[in-house]
Amino acid sequence: MLRSAVLTCAVLASAGIVFLQVPAFAQQPAVSQCQAIAQALPDAGFVQLASADPFASSLQQAAARDQTVAITFLGHSTFLLETPGGVTIATDYSGFHRPPRPPMVATMNKAHSTHYTLTPGPEIAHVLHGWSDDGNAADHDLVFGDAYIRNVPTDIRAGYGGAMEPDGNSIFIFEVAGLCIGHLGHLHHELDETDYAEIGRLDVVMVPVDGGLTMGAESMVRVVTRLRSALILPMHRRGPPVESFLGLFGPGFDRTVADSATVTVSLRTLPKKPLIMVLQGL
Known part of the structure; x- marks a missing residue:
């Protein structure tokens, strides 16, 4: 079953990487920030994000606020x-x-x-x-x-x-x-x-x-x-x-x-x- 699609990032704190879900229009599943093993999410792509990136993860934004x-x-x-x-x-x-x-x-x-x-x-x-x-x-x-x-x-x-x-x-x-x-x-x-x-x-x-x-x-x-x-x-x-x-x-x-x-x-x-x-x- 297709999951609700959103643009979501998840932080891999130990590796300092963020994996980014593709935009909602691609009809991809939402990505859980809480699943510790990112490799278990086959639809996730890995990208390196700078701190000033506008798509900084919601986890980082929540921590800042x-x-x-x-x-x-x-x-x-x-x-x-x-x-x-x-x-x-x-x-x-x-x-x-x-x-x-x-x-x-x-x-x-x-x-x-x-x-x-x-x-x-x-x-x-x-x-x-x-x-x-x-x-x-x-x-x-x-x-x-x-x-x-x-x-x-x-x-x-x-x-x-x-x-x-x-x-x-x-x-x-x-x-x-x-x-x-x-x-x-x-x-x-x-x-x-x-x-x-x-x-x-x-x-x-x-x-x-x-x-x-x-x-x-x-x-x-x-x-x-x-x-x-x-x-x-x-x-x-x-x-x-x-x-x-x-x-x-x-x-x-x-x-x-x-x-x-x-x-x-x-x-x-x-x-x-x-x-x-x-x-x-x-």
Whole structure:
């Protein structure tokens, strides 16, 4: 499926190179800034860009302007993301935990009714299901305002028998203001190297900490550790206290309880050491 076409640059920080997607009129896919291995993007061309080049990457521009994204925990697995350009995105949107105004974009997963709704309302411009009903994996690549939204499908347990349904869940990734923000959804299994390559870099990750409804706490800790995100936001807490989850992390992680349900983050304010932040309302 052809992806939304835009002129997008991605920075390979380690090499000091930028790879440039061809202009929108060529109908080429949008390029993810968050995928760490540029060679995995076969439609990308490599160019060297001077600092004064008018097509300097959006990542560099966002860093220069220190643009911020507001992330508010609304409840369960629903967060509200507000971009510098005014785009609002609700994750795992079911209608139970509503923002003050309807979001412009809603992402959903189908593990339980608390993660989706089939009647989201016509005022939501884009409703992105993390599953597909046609036997194929969901495939979203949406450029909307200043946000680029894509998904990485994962498998999900079908009912209580333990059988797995391929591609029944999606990890949604929001690329905005130079940041890579990921929502793990109702993740039921540890990720493999193919998954991690598809995800790429995640500066911020929203992680279920239920300890078993998604998958065991030890497995989830391994996923979080492997992602190496700067900011970890727990969600989907049922049963064990969040302290049980926090206690499984070693000295390589800092921990804090926020005094608000909202955190604002930018490239410049990302913590230097991985930080697990418990937002109010969890």
